[in-house]
Amino acid sequence: MQLSRYLDLYLTETQEHLRLLDRVLLELEESGERGALEEAFRSVHTIKGMSASMGFAAVADIAHTLEDRLDVLRRSEGAVTSDVVDELLAGADRLQLAVDAAVRDQQAGAGAAQAASATPADAAGAEGVPRRRRRAADAPAGTTIIARVDFMPDAPLVAARARMALDRASEAANVLAADPPDPTEAFDGELTLFLGGAVDRDAVDAAVRSAGEVDAVRWEEPGDSDQRLASREAAVAGAAREERRGRFLRVDLRHIDSLADGIAELAILQRGIGQLTDEADAERRVELQDRAAHLVRELQTDVLAVRMVPVGETFDRFPRVVRDAARRLGREVEFRVEGRGIELDRAILDEIADPLVHLLRNAVGHGIEPPAERAAQGKPERGTLTLSASRERSRVLIEVSDDGRGVDRDAVRARAIEQGLLPRGTAELDDGELLRVMSAAGLSTAERVTEVSGRGVGLDVVVERVRALGGSLALRTEPGRGTTFAIRLPLTLAIAQALRVRIAGEHYVVPLTHVAEAVERIDGMTAHVRGQEVLRLRDDVMPLLRLGPLMGRPDARGDAAVIVEVGERRAGLGVDALVGREQIVMKQFDTARGTLPVFSGATLLADGTPALVLDPVSVTQGRILHG
Numbered sequence: 001m002q003l004s005r006y007l008d009l010y011l012t013e014t015q016e017h018l019r020l021l022d023r024v025l026l027e028l029e030e031s032g033e034r035g036a037l038e039e040a041f042r043s044v045h046t047i048k049g050m051s052a053s054m055g056f057a058a059v060a061d062i063a064h065t066l067e068d069r070l071d072v073l074r075r076s077e078g079a080v081t082s083d084v085v086d087e088l089l090a091g092a093d094r095l096q097l098a099v100d101a102a103v104r105d106q107q108a109g110a111g112a113a114q115a116a117s118a119t120p121a122d123a124a125g126a127e128g129v130p131r132r133r134r135r136a137a138d139a140p141a142g143t144t145i146i147a148r149v150d151f152m153p154d155a156p157l158v159a160a161r162a163r164m165a166l167d168r169a170s171e172a173a174n175v176l177a178a179d180p181p182d183p184t185e186a187f188d189g190e191l192t193l194f195l196g197g198a199v200d201r202d203a204v205d206a207a208v209r210s211a212g213e214v215d216a217v218r219w220e221e222p223g224d225s226d227q228r229l230a231s232r233e234a235a236v237a238g239a240a241r242e243e244r245r246g247r248f249l250r251v252d253l254r255h256i257d258s259l260a261d262g263i264a265e266l267a268i269l270q271r272g273i274g275q276l277t278d279e280a281d282a283e284r285r286v287e288l289q290d291r292a293a294h295l296v297r298e299l300q301t302d303v304l305a306v307r308m309v310p311v312g313e314t315f316d317r318f319p320r321v322v323r324d325a326a327r328r329l330g331r332e333v334e335f336r337v338e339g340r341g342i343e344l345d346r347a348i349l350d351e352i353a354d355p356l357v358h359l360l361r362n363a364v365g366h367g368i369e370p371p372a373e374r375a376a377q378g379k380p381e382r383g384t385l386t387l388s389a390s391r392e393r394s395r396v397l398i399e400v401s402d403d404g405r406g407v408d409r410d411a412v413r414a415r416a417i418e419q420g421l422l423p424r425g426t427a428e429l430d431d432g433e434l435l436r437v438m439s440a441a442g443l444s445t446a447e448r449v450t451e452v453s454g455r456g457v458g459l460d461v462v463v464e465r466v467r468a469l470g471g472s473l474a475l476r477t478e479p480g481r482g483t484t485f486a487i488r489l490p491l492t493l494a495i496a497q498a499l500r501v502r503i504a505g506e507h508y509v510v511p512l513t514h515v516a517e518a519v520e521r522i523d524g525m526t527a528h529v530r531g532q533e534v535l536r537l538r539d540d541v542m543p544l545l546r547l548g549p550l551m552g553r554p555d556a557r558g559d560a561a562v563i564v565e566v567g568e569r570r571a572g573l574g575v576d577a578l579v580g581r582e583q584i585v586m587k588q589f590d591t592a593r594g595t596l597p598v599f600s601g602a603t604l605l606a607d608g609t610p611a612l613v614l615d616p617v618s619v620t621q622g623r624i625l626h627g
Helices: 003-031 035-054 057-075 082-114 158-172 201-209 233-244 253-275 279-307 318-329 346-367 371-376 409-418 431-438 445-451 459-468 616-626
Strands: 143-151 174-179 190-196 214-220 308-310 333-338 343-345 383-392 395-402 472-478 482-490 496-503 506-511 515-519 526-529 532-537 540-546 560-566 569-575 577-584 599-604 610-614
Touching: 003 035, 003 082, 003 318, 035 057, 035 082, 057 082, 082 318, 143 158, 143 201, 158 174, 158 190, 158 201, 190 201, 201 214, 253 279, 279 308, 308 346, 318 333, 318 346, 343 346, 346 383, 346 395, 346 459, 346 482, 409 431, 431 472, 459 472, 472 616, 496 560, 496 569, 496 610, 506 577, 532 560, 540 616, 560 577, 560 616, 569 616
Parallel strands: 333 383, 506 610, 540 569
Antiparallel strands: 143 190, 143 214, 174 190, 308 343, 383 395, 395 482, 472 482, 496 506, 496 577, 515 560, 526 532, 532 540, 560 569, 599 610
8 A cells, every 4th residue: 555645644634633732731731621631642642543554653653652651641640830841842842843754754755766767876865864955065166164044943934034144144245155045935944155255254143143033153164064954853844844734624514515516507507508509598598697607606605615714723833832932031921812713715824824923922022021020010920912813894803912011112213213214303103104114124123123122023024924915914002011913814815806996097906805995086085284195085084195106107197096994094095997896816926127016916807908906005005104
């Protein structure tokens, strides 16, 4: 029997049991509930059995050892301390690494069998780990020193941080080459820099560490042998999980039945329409076409339902993240998760996981104060961190809230003025302006860590990821009371409702996720306040941003306006005409050099016309910050 065919299913099942193991161990530490030990024992026992069936003896052995330890604890009467939970979680981590290594080796063995004739003899590195690329021996000519940058095993957004480290190292030294040259989502956590000329090691060290989450910077001479091809197993395992994510999904059988019935009925309708050739059958043809259109809409709803999963599937991994960060930093944190049952497109949920990890760890490290500091302020020594999800019309709202120190607005404002991001004389920043400044790429991350309570480290990457998903990020903060990051996301990326507009003869679409309403004629509804054109709509006054001039088309009339909501704020986008509502399938695209950064993708309209998708977040934030 070829067990490799069951590899995907094995990985999916073990990941579910490992997530459950993490969750029940944390519940055991929090409540002391003995039933959690039983659940943990059953999860490990199941993993052991599945691994033995797959022939993964090393995984089964580790699971057996952890199973024995849990069995001893469940038979004893004593309390389970935090140190014991540390031991059990470490065992769960070893089990996770063993599962990933076994799957990786199985994949490598299958690949080697298929491509043995084309594979060089040295294609595998030490310890049987497949070599994804050569690391050190082939230093380019002129290399005087090699720097190896190791990122933390659980670092969020690690590929983006590696690219940032590479850019900043290039400012501090002559970087002849890098391995990998352009880190992607499969980046394994180690960046190798080949440097030429005179190198100031301290300057390079400081430059790469400013990207954040750097574990170590190691130096080698060009002739040193390469002994560490892929030793950072946790990072490699994370990359393997990323590559295999989404291959299997648990689906309610009723959705499958509904899809099957609908497709069968649609096939019957198609045959019926094809048989209607006489003009006398025109009325019958219209009837069948209407039924087919209705059925397609129902099938579309069922397909989207299959893609939807509870956010709890991802949220359940975060208590461990918060717990480990709190213990490492000496914080006392009560972590609350609300809205686990809210459903979201699996593709969106996978993409938003890393930004949420970043915001949670930032809240623990730089938002919630140490116990002694909280006590001195009259606060409970144990801080509260809440991750919540809720529905907002056609969107999902995810909030990360803490009751910590809040953002130091004055420090952010001063640093932004110093770096030229704000004009001198800027008196104060509201929450929206504060977020825009903090997420500007030009604001120095390293100095923000020390001067601005650490808020905003890598926030530009978080904002970019959220916007790429068609969402928005908002901030609420109050000194001494805490900070809330609010992420608003569309329910799905598969199909979106959008408003089609015309600007200077060109057609664009605006996702309805951000649209509150639209106004066909704005004559007599505009005014200027402090140099900013505003739109007066009933009792509301909001900025009016005319898109024609923004896109270099001063001939655009701007007779109509689309009212968009970005976070807690509203703005009017001036367009020439409102064309109508469209159902679109948005595709990501690489913008040409010089293209305004106000588009989130492209689509084909119902008549086959290509159109760019306007991102209201980029339009409003870019105009307010830089306009």
